[in-house]
Amino acid sequence: xxxxxxxxxxxxxxxxxxxxxxxxxxxxxxxxxxxxxxxxxxxxxxxxxxxxxxxxxxxxxxxxxxxxxxxxxxxxxxxxxxxxxxxxxxxxxxxxxxxxxxxxxxxxxxxxxxxxxxxxxxxxxxxxxxxxxxxxxxxxxxxxxxxxxxxxxxxxxxxxxxxxxxxxxxxxxxxxxxxxxxxxxxxxxxxxxxxxxxxxxxxxxxxxxxxxxxxxxxxxxxxxxxxxxxxxxxxxxxxxxxxxxxxxxxxxxxxxxxxxxxxxxxxxxxxxxxxxxxxxxxxxxxxxxxxxxxxxxxxxxxxxxxxxxxxxxxxxxxxxxxxxxxxxxxxxxxxxxxxxxxxxxxxxxxxxxxxxxxxxxxxxxxxxxxxxxxxxxxxxxxxxxxxxxxxxxxxxx
Numbered sequence: 001x002x003x004x005x006x007x008x009x010x011x012x013x014x015x016x017x018x019x020x021x022x023x024x025x026x027x028x029x030x031x032x033x034x035x036x037x038x039x040x041x042x043x044x045x046x047x048x049x050x051x052x053x054x055x056x057x058x059x060x061x062x063x064x065x066x067x068x069x070x071x072x073x074x075x076x077x078x079x080x081x082x083x084x085x086x087x088x089x090x091x092x093x094x095x096x097x098x099x100x101x102x103x104x105x106x107x108x109x110x111x112x113x114x115x116x117x118x119x120x121x122x123x124x125x126x127x128x129x130x131x132x133x134x135x136x137x138x139x140x141x142x143x144x145x146x147x148x149x150x151x152x153x154x155x156x157x158x159x160x161x162x163x164x165x166x167x168x169x170x171x172x173x174x175x176x177x178x179x180x181x182x183x184x185x186x187x188x189x190x191x192x193x194x195x196x197x198x199x200x201x202x203x204x205x206x207x208x209x210x211x212x213x214x215x216x217x218x219x220x221x222x223x224x225x226x227x228x229x230x231x232x233x234x235x236x237x238x239x240x241x242x243x244x245x246x247x248x249x250x251x252x253x254x255x256x257x258x259x260x261x262x263x264x265x266x267x268x269x270x271x272x273x274x275x276x277x278x279x280x281x282x283x284x285x286x287x288x289x290x291x292x293x294x295x296x297x298x299x300x301x302x303x304x305x306x307x308x309x310x311x312x313x314x315x316x317x318x319x320x321x322x323x324x325x326x327x328x329x330x331x332x333x334x335x336x337x338x339x340x341x342x343x344x345x346x347x348x349x350x351x352x353x354x355x356x357x358x359x360x361x362x363x364x365x366x367x368x369x370x371x372x373x374x375x376x377x378x379x380x381x382x383x384x385x386x387x388x389x390x391x392x393x394x395x396x397x
Contacts, residue, residue: 052090054069055344057072071087072090072135096355112129112172115177115178120324120327120328121296121326122175125196125346126142129173129196131348138170141169144157145178156179162187170192170354171191171194173351174193174196175197177198177201177240181202193207194357196208197211197346200241207350208365211370212370213245216371217293218249219372219373220337221256221293223380225257227291227380229290230259230384231288231291231384233265233282234246234251235268235275235282239269240270246323247295250265262289266278268295268299270295270298270299271298279302282306283307283310290317290318291318294321294322297326300320300334301328303320321380323338325338325341330377335379337380341372342370
């Protein structure tokens, strides 16, 4: 992969970039837009929110969540004018001040269930979740739920979940899809349960805060087609319902551009090893794509390795894009174009939903699809490679 530093800067593509920054977001479209001080509660409602989060309050004033929290708690180091502005913003955005805890008030613990500790995207989510929970005096623990047993390739560690219930956790947050969800639900009993970054399969069963993968894959395909790519493939569709949904969203985006016949999906999960294997299958076949999108950033790293082994330079001969906008994508070595799922928004909303359930809210299960954006980096900064002229076969008698 080429390391041309002149092309290493990031460029953010937002699906609403052609609108003014101060305009309210459309329903279900949160992207990466930072709300300004004029944002109202009605605008939050238009985006699918009934209450503002601590991050909403902080972003509306251009300050950090930590400063906003200290201001709401009346910390001495916060100037009176700032404290007043923060409280006014909290009231305007319907932040639940009645649930705000004192510094030493610890009400309980929330368990964050994950299927792996190797995904760097999880750390971004956990940070956002903890910031929001801190406002209500709660803390969070991250619990891996995958265990390998002889009878099943992957099974949920329901014993660990049942132990958490016995210890009295307030509720559960599920990151992405876990294995054997029926057993997971049974193990959590009547504790509040919120899914974050999960499949649409759970909509209506539990509160869900999801990534709008149709928008995410659509933005990726729009970007690549805009560069002139037509032979675009996708590595994914295996390992979880979310992977299948992203693969379907890729096909839909290609169909929208009239490129359905070129939409090839090479089976792959969320691991680097499988990404490399799938990439090798794509790049050594008779029909080599000029661009590849991947189920996540880890898979994209595997495809980069396959491109190097095949002797293809990135992006001059192959464009590669990931999903998640993790530290892997933004590192100076890989510089992978990636879909940014807006992890801060996902984590804050999911934590808010859970706190409301713990506080006694009884409504039908809610669902919010957070629209992502695309961060363009070097890995997809070039159009398709020139077509090579095939030599005419000559027979010699």
